Amino acid sequence: LVNTSRGPVIDEAALAEALRKGEIFGAGLDVFEKEPEVHPELLKLENVVVIPHLGSATxxxxxxxxxxxxxxxxxxxxxxxxxxxxxxxxxxxxxxxxx
Known part of the structure; x- marks a missing residue:
């Protein structure tokens, strides 16, 4: 799952659970549900990549x-x-x- 649109599009608690259970293989997040905070459970997972809203940084x-x-x-x-x-x-x- 990749989210570069708007943070609230994704329920981060549900995403963390789905990632832990293997229902979703991995996630790449450029935006967060409650910016600038990142859900703490997501930060514990090795199958998550987070970047600080750099999707437009060309x-x-x-x-x-x-x-x-x-x-x-x-x-x-x-x-x-x-x-x-x-x-x-x-x-x-x-x-x-x-x-």
Whole structure:
């Protein structure tokens, strides 16, 4: 079993039990149910590999992330709506306040 999506997709206690019983051969986890904590039973198992959310740690991805951050910063500084804004209601409220 490999989980690189979201931690809560996997019930880690159930996974640990299935791994101990041999119902699942092994697991590779890049995300955890309650990050940053890792279920202690999983850490005791030799058939589990855990990494600290590095699934996207490629050079190309990091460059793209930096470029996206820069594009958002520049847009905001120039008074334009940032392309990937997470709280558009705040931006819109501030824009209405300028009118």
């Amino acid at each position: 050079v190309d991805t990091r460059i793209a992330m930096g470029m996206l951050a820069a594009e958002n910063l520049i847009a905001g500084l120039e008074g334009r709506r940032p392309p990937t804004i997470l709280n558009p209601q705040v931006w819109e409220a501030k824009q209405r306040g300028k009118a």
